[in-house]
Amino acid sequence: DAGVIQSPRHEVTEMGQEVTLRCKPISGHDYLFWYRQTMMRGLELLIYFNNNVPIDDSGMPEDRFSAKMPNASFSTLKIQPSEPRDSAVYFCASSLFINTQYFGPGTRLTVL
């Protein structure tokens, strides 16, 4: 079975530009999570969905960040406008049971 798929794997953009990260969860999984990882802050949960509905977005840093899950097989995380401090690796994870999370390969975002 295919694991969690994320695209793009690398993204380099300039400050002020819009960035869209994409995620396809494992088929049949009903939870989807977006994380951000930096050296300074470690792995932080941004938002998670259950059955396509956002459950907890308290980790979203500010209004520049938004996430959607229009269907069970696709989710996006959008940053608009992007800033250099948004540079990080963004992971998507999915699970069937709430705690057994499987991570995608991540998107390494660099904002210049």
Added chain:
Amino acid sequence: QKEVEQNSGPLSVPEGAIASLNCTYSDRVSQSFFWYRQYSGKSPELIMSIYSNGDKEDGRFTAQLNKASQYVSLLIRDSQPSDSATYLCAVNIRGKGSQGNLIFGKGTKLSVKP
């Protein structure tokens, strides 16, 4: 107080030795505890979960949980160079508004020397 704390390391052990990784957490009502392994440049992968006090063994890995002391550990027996990675402790923090809120420690970097 940080919610999940780990010694950042690096922890260096010789091949064949036992590596001991430790984690403390602040939320007394936490019920679920996990260890993830993350190789450099890769994504975290779940290696152990534990829900009740005591030990849980899986191959060379043993997870230990002591809820009274708010402490969870991971032992790796017969350590191999391929075990060299960062190990992340994750705890389900209740009272954060949702059941799915896993809080991760910053990880302990393990280096196994041949």
